[in-house]
Structure formats: C-alpha cells, structure tokens
Amino acid sequence: TSGYQVDGSVESENIRILVEQLLSTRADLDSLLTVAESIENPESPQMDIVRSSYTQVIVNQKRFTIRYLVEHMTSLSSVYALYQKYDEENLVMGQEADLQYFKVVADSLEMAFPNSSLTRSLRADIDQREAAYQQMNQMNTLMEMAEEATGMLDLSIADRDGNEITLSTFSGNVILVAFWASGDEMSINALLQLRSTYDKYHQKGFEIYAISLDNNKIQWMNAIDFNEFGWINVSELTYPDSRANLLYNVTSLPSVFLISREGDIVAKNLYGRTLETWLDNLL
16 A cells, blocks of 8 residues: 655655655556456557556656666665565566666765675675676577577587587588487487487498486486497586577477588487488488
8 A cells, every 4th residue: 555654764755755656656557457457359459558558657667766766876775776676576677777777876885885784785686687697698699599590500518528529520420419318218218219320320421419418427427328328428517507408499308400411400300210311311
C-alpha cells in the first residue's frame, strides 16, 4: 500500500519518495496487466495501446530513478534506488547499460563515505555484475558465431595427457566432431557405433575428434579405456561451462558434425550406414 511514512532524517524522506514512486509504478503496471488479460485478441489495436502504455510506465520509472541518482550521488539512499525492483526478479536499473550508474554512485560514495561497509558491498556487487555481463556477452558472441557458421569452427582442447589438440591440424581429412559425455548412456552407445566405421575409414583419411562434456577426469578416462575409444579424445573438463558446445550450438547429446576435407560442416548426427555413405563420397 502507499502512505509510506518515515520520520526523522533527510535520508528517510528520500527513501519515502523512492518508495512512493515505485508503488505508483507497480500499481499502474498491475492495472495494465489486468486490462491485457481481458483482451481476447493479442493482435488487436487495444492490445497495442496497452503494450505502449506499459512501456511508457517503465520508461517513466527509469527516468525518475536516473534523475534521482544524478541529483543524489553522495546520498546513501542512492544505493536503495539502484536496487529497487518492479517485482521479485526485475530491477528498475537491471540492464547492462545501467552499470555505469552503479559505478558513478560507488565512486561518489567512496569519496563521501570511505569507510562505509555499504559502499564496499556496492563495489563488490559491481565487480560481480561486470564479470557476469562479460561472460554473458562472450556466450552470446559464441552463439552468434555458431548460428552463422557453415565452416569448421576451430578448437584447441587438452587430451588426457594435458596436450592441446587443435582441430584445424587435421584439415585435409574428413573429420567427425563428436560431442558426448561419459555419464550419458546414449552418448556411449552412439560412440560404440562409430568404432567399426572408424576402423574401416581411418586409413583413408577419416578422423574422429571426440569432445567429452565432463568435469571429472577419472570418469572420462575410464569411459575411454573401458569402451576402447581409440580416436582423438579431448575434454575441457569444465562442464557445464564448456566453450566448445556453445561454439557448435550443441543442445543435446550425442551430437556429431561431419566436416569435409575443405573444412565445411556438411552434415550432422550421422551414424552407421548413412555415415558410411557420406564417407564413401567424401574420401
């Protein structure tokens, strides 16, 4: 409810202003959502008006918060403003571009309150947010590369002995890049199917570059030895934070990519006789 009351300091009055504004924004958003739920056709002009109004309420709240931050850079209430939320998950200042306001507030407060634990906590949170955004941007870049790519995406991953094995060193061969995991039964069965194909075509220039999405080296090596996987076996051992599966946009296991002598990805998820037909034509 509105009517938030705090007696005393200037900071208390500042926080009251922030609370009142956000409560008003939330009420407006809730009202618009109620209207949206009553509209049967999501493509109707009425729904367009609701969407536009909803966006404008968000914009108005954002402008209010930014103006408040600019005018209260050395006020501890600015930290409260930075962390206000529309709901349990969505910050008013939750976009990557908003990180600049976090930094400016932190810089100002560090000068005004150099020994404040609140200021130190803010700075630590900024560092975490910056690292998270950088990681997210790197992942998005890899995903975009994977979506646009038709050619081989090069990889350099360590084998069981710690030697970096670079995929492009096998250029000129027909390569099957195979993603699997030692704890995934379907992956094991799929790779077992590949053994006879590998034995039949390896001397003709066929290579398998098997990437295990694992984080347990012993389990990975045991699976290689037990199942007698004699091809190139590599693993980042960082699953689920694997760069390779992001680069190749792997969403399920097993996944295999057939790469021609020219370095083009020509087919995906081939096994058995179908794979051998492709190899007969490529080798």
